[in-house]
Amino acid sequence: MPASEPATAQVPPPLRDAIFISYRRDDARGASGRVYDWLKIGFGANAVFRDVHSIGVGRWRDRIDAALARCAACVAVIGPRWADATNLPRLHESGDMVRHELMTALASEAITMVPTLVENASLPGEQVKQLPEPLQPLFREWNVRTITENGWEDDIRRLIQEIGEATALPVQPDFQALLLSVAAAEQRIAGLEQEHRAQRDQLEASQRTIDELRGRLAEAPSGERDRLSEAFAALAQGNTRQAEAVFEREHAAALRTAVDAACHVGNLALLRDVGKAATYFGKVLQLDPEQPEASLQLSQARFSLGDLDGAEQAVQRGLELARARGDGRLELRALLGLGDGQLARGDGAAALTHNRQAVAIATALADQQPADPDRQRDLSVAHTKVGDALLAQGQPEAALESYRHSLAIRQKLAAQEPASSQAQRDLAIGLERIGEILLWQKDFDGAVDTSRRSLAIRDALVERDSGNSNAQLDLSIGHNKVGDALLARGDGGSALAAYTKALRIMEELVRADPGNSQWQRELAFCHNRRGEVLAAAGESEEALMAFRQGQAVAERLACLDPDNSLWQADLAFVFDRIGAAVQHQGDLEAALQHYQRALAIRSALVARDPETSPWLRDLFVSHLNVADSLTAQNNPEAARLSCRKALAIADQLLSCAPDDPQTRFDRAEAGYKLSAAIAADPGSLSAADAELLNTSREVVADLRASGWPMPHEAWLRAMEAEQSEPDTSERRLA
Structure with missing residues (x-):
């Protein structure tokens, strides 16, 4: 019997338990990195390959x-440059890595192909025909998936579910919860940006930190994955402490990574604790003084804290470092930061100079890459900043021109990216700025219409x-802007309805996140706005109730951080409003007490920062309010003292900005009220006092002739009524 032949060994097919990502590095590296992270989070860190560097x-x-x-x-991650004029010829080259990856994968019956469009990419049929023939089945035989920026969460969830179903690869059980937490955290980070460019810079830096955390989550072993999962869940609720702790441990443990770790702590702390953010950006600069980004972040944190001197020092250093590095975008940021600080100090001329320099840089950068939406957006922001500086100097027509330049860019970007929430939001803010100018020019119908167009975008x-x-917050602000325009037009009832809608939105937001100080501040603004329109309607009790609600919020914030100048200024503002309300009710003593509390806060702010014009002007207003209250209590001597203090501040401000119409108007008011307080004693008005009165009248007449929009002030009406009586001056001199 013949010997049996040995059995042939059966080689089992290779185990297919992983996913390969193909991408073009100069096409969609950022998007492919996010897809890579999420595939690792979804299927496990060892289950995903991305290019030759991840495979040894x-x-x-x-x-x-x-x-x-x-x-x-x-x-296959495909962005807008995957098959452009540069990369299409590469796909026809036999030595091209992307070509080899895809041809090898397409040749295998065991591999499910997932062509995935990102960054608004598209590949129409005519363009598919230009691909090498072996690559065309990628689009003709396989379903193409799209991941959009606005729908990222849903798109990546669907992608991972479909890959799991098609390949039988198990999806990690905590994937859905992690996706929700990270998406909520990114949404929370996006809320840093409101109307100022500085907040956009914070947004970008904080987003880099979220990206770093997400990358660590993708690589983390199970124990660390649980800790990072908890950090993201807390961050989604506005609690950054656990996420900060991840980097604080690293900062303390190793100098090698301490700089980056401190940056990440600072970026996260911006969500809830600007003081801590400033501390950690300071630590970054102690370890590495040559970091312009950290200098600019430190400047923005100090600006938010009301530390204008510290902010200016940091931004000047950032500007020096940016110029030394030759980084145009960082130089642009630094110049706009300087402009913000100078505008906060009341130095509109210096702010205008730096903002115009920023426009020049932004224009050059946009011309280099006209298709880059970020550079176009930077240019629109720079034009807006120029408009802000011009408006602060009383040049509404020139400001309107700058705002229109900005709006034209935003309209173009919004039309190009109708699905982009950021582009639509920018358009709403651009319309809002135009509405503010129309309000300044007393085109009330135009202001109402433009504000409503902005509101419609926010509502959508x-x-x-x-x-x-954050969209809800924007909607609340939009209702307030519409209310401002309606109130100016004289439609108090509709204005009150708009303010009430804004208030209800803010109440819901604060109820959901009572620790968010930014939202608390907006809530106080809403109460104060309602109080003002109620006071104008003669509803003094309801107005006073609204102001007291605003006071309660402002006092909580002021106690939370006594060194925050902005929060202290907010509290002084509401004391002024309560003073006016109780004075209208006839309680003159209570009115004086509230005016004096506002005066004390503003005196402290000026003592802390005597060069900041807005604080000086607020102090001027307080002295006049006290003077008005003393006059109402028939105390002309004390009223005269307060008027002289106000006049001295007005002279100080006028010496810095002799052509500023608001400052000239303020001095005219102080001069008139001083002469009125003196004239309360019969025969006490001297020739010099009469000259002061005449000068005030001449300034008012000049401002009116120039077309400057005169506010509706009671003292102004009284002065003009006196001018209609020819013997008034002689009678007061008698």
Whole structure:
């Protein structure tokens, strides 16, 4: 019997338990990195390959072929430059890595192909025909998936679910919860940006920190994954402490990574604790003094704290470092930061100079890359900043021109990216600025119409994403802007309805996150606005109730951080409003007490920062309010003393800005009220006092002739009534 032949060994097919990502580095590196992170979070850190660097050393073709032999799916990440004029010819070259990856994957019956469009990319049929013939089945035979920026959460969830179903690869059980937490955290970070460019810079820096945390989550072993998962869940609720702790441990443990760790702590702390953010950006600069980004972040944190001197020092250093590095975008940021600080100090001329320099840089950068929306947006922001500086100097027509330049860019970007919430929001803010100018020019119908157009965009953004708290905040601000325009037009009832809508939104937001100081501040603004319109309607009790609600919020914030100048100024403002309300009710003593409390706060702010014009002007207003109250109590001597103090401040401000119409108007008011207080004693008005009165009248007449929009002030009406009586001056001199 013949010997039996030995059995042939059966070699099992390779186990396919992984996913391969193919991408073009100069096309969509950022998007492919996010997809890579989420695939690792969804399927496990060891289950995803991305290019030759993630699959070890050796001949790249061999390494790619070996990796693909393990893969059940190949995700081809395709951005707008994947097959452009530069990269299409590369796909026709036999030595091109992307071509080899995709041709190898397409040749395997065991690999599910997942072509995935990102960054608004598209590949129409005519463009597919231009691809090498072996690559065309990627689009003709396989379903193409799209991941959009606005729909990222839903799109990535669907992508991972479909890959899991097609390949039978298990999805991690905590994937859904992590996706929700990280998305909510990113949404929370996006809330840093409101109307100022400085907040956009904070947004970008904080987003880099979220990206770093997400990358660590993708690579983390189970124990660390649990800690990072908890950090993201807390961050989604506005609590950054656990996420900060991740980097604080690293900062303390190793100098090598301490600089980056301190940056990340600072970026996260911006969400809840600007003081801590400033401390950690300071630590970054102690370890590495040559970091312009950290200098600019430190400047913005100090600006938010009301530390204008510290902010200016940091931004000047950032500007020096940016110029030394030759980084135009950082120089642009620094110049706009300087302009913000100078505008806060009341130095509109210096702010205008730096903002115009920023426009020149932004224009050059945009011309270099006209298709880059970020550079176009930077240019629109710079034009807006120029408009702000011009408006502060009393040049509304020139400001309107700058705002229109900015709006034209924003309209173009919004038309190019109708699905982009950021582009739509920018458009709403641009319209809002135009509405403010129309309000200044007393075109009340135009202001109402423009404000409502801005509100309609914000309303649509909330409809698009009703759970987005930042969109809700924007909607509240939009209702307030419409209310301002309606009130100026004389429609107090409609203004009150708009302010009430804004208030209700803010109440819901604060109820959901009572620790958010920014929202608390907006809530106080809403109460104060309602109080003002109620006071104008003669509803003194309801007005006083609204002001006291605003006071309660302002006092909480002021106690939370006594060194925050902005919060102290907010509290002084509401004391003024309560003083006016109780004075209208006839309680003159209570009115004087509230005016004096506001005066004490403002005196402290000026003592802390005597060069800041807004604080000086607020102190001027307080002295006049005290003078008015003393006059009402028939105390002309004390009233005269307060008027002289106000006049001295007005002279100080006028010496710095002799042509500023608001400052000239303020001095005219102080001069008139001083002469009125003196004239309360019969025969006490001297020739010099009469000259002061005449000068005030001449300034008012000049401002009126110039077309400057005169406010509706009671003292102004009284002065003009006196001018209609020819013997008034002689009678007061008698």
